[in-house]
Amino acid sequence: MKFKTLLLAISLIGTSLVQAQDAVPVSTQSPIYMYQTVTVVESIIPSGLGRSRMIFGTEQRDYRDFTSTRSEEDDERNSSDRSDIRVKDFEETKLLNFFNIAGIRFQNIAANDAVVTSKINDLASQGWELAFVNSGVESYSGDGDSNGIYVTRYIFKKITN
Numbered sequence: 001m002k003f004k005t006l007l008l009a010i011s012l013i014g015t016s017l018v019q020a021q022d023a024v025p026v027s028t029q030s031p032i033y034m035y036q037t038v039t040v041v042e043s044i045i046p047s048g049l050g051r052s053r054m055i056f057g058t059e060q061r062d063y064r065d066f067t068s069t070r071s072e073e074d075d076e077r078n079s080s081d082r083s084d085i086r087v088k089d090f091e092e093t094k095l096l097n098f099f100n101i102a103g104i105r106f107q108n109i110a111a112n113d114a115v116v117t118s119k120i121n122d123l124a125s126q127g128w129e130l131a132f133v134n135s136g137v138e139s140y141s142g143d144g145d146s147n148g149i150y151v152t153r154y155i156f157k158k159i160t161n
Contacts, residue, residue, distance in 0.1 A: 036056075040054045
């Protein structure tokens with residue numbers, strides 16, 4: 001009886017080894033992503049005098065074309081030409097300013113949210129995933145300061161492999 005049990009156990013182990021050899025290998029590589037940025041610039045200049053836009057670049061640039069390495073021995077400034085860096089092809093979506101003549105305009109903020117959300121949903125439908133959001137502000141600081149913008153960068157990623 002013990003002998004039959006031993007043969008059965010050996011048979012099962014052999015079957016498991018054969019099945020393991022036939023198994024599909026599981027990838028252990030990390031996915032490779034590509035990234036895309038959407039920048040939203042919203043004016044916070046009093047009286048609605050500013051310009052608010054959502055910018056989506058449609059032209060590619062390789063940062064290496066405009067990068068130099070400086071060291072103590074070689075301290076030459078980067079000589080990249082600004083006109084080579086500048087992008088001429090991009091989407092520019094008009095947004096509303098945070099302020100109008102009467103002050104802050106909450107309807108404008110809600111309208112901008114709807115437009116930006118529409119862009120996010122469009123990118124999501126194309127397989128892009130929102131990965132990071134960064135924002136910064138240079139705000140109106142009272143009389144004599146007529147400047148103010150609120151910048152938000154939405155960074156999306158998509159698996160390429």
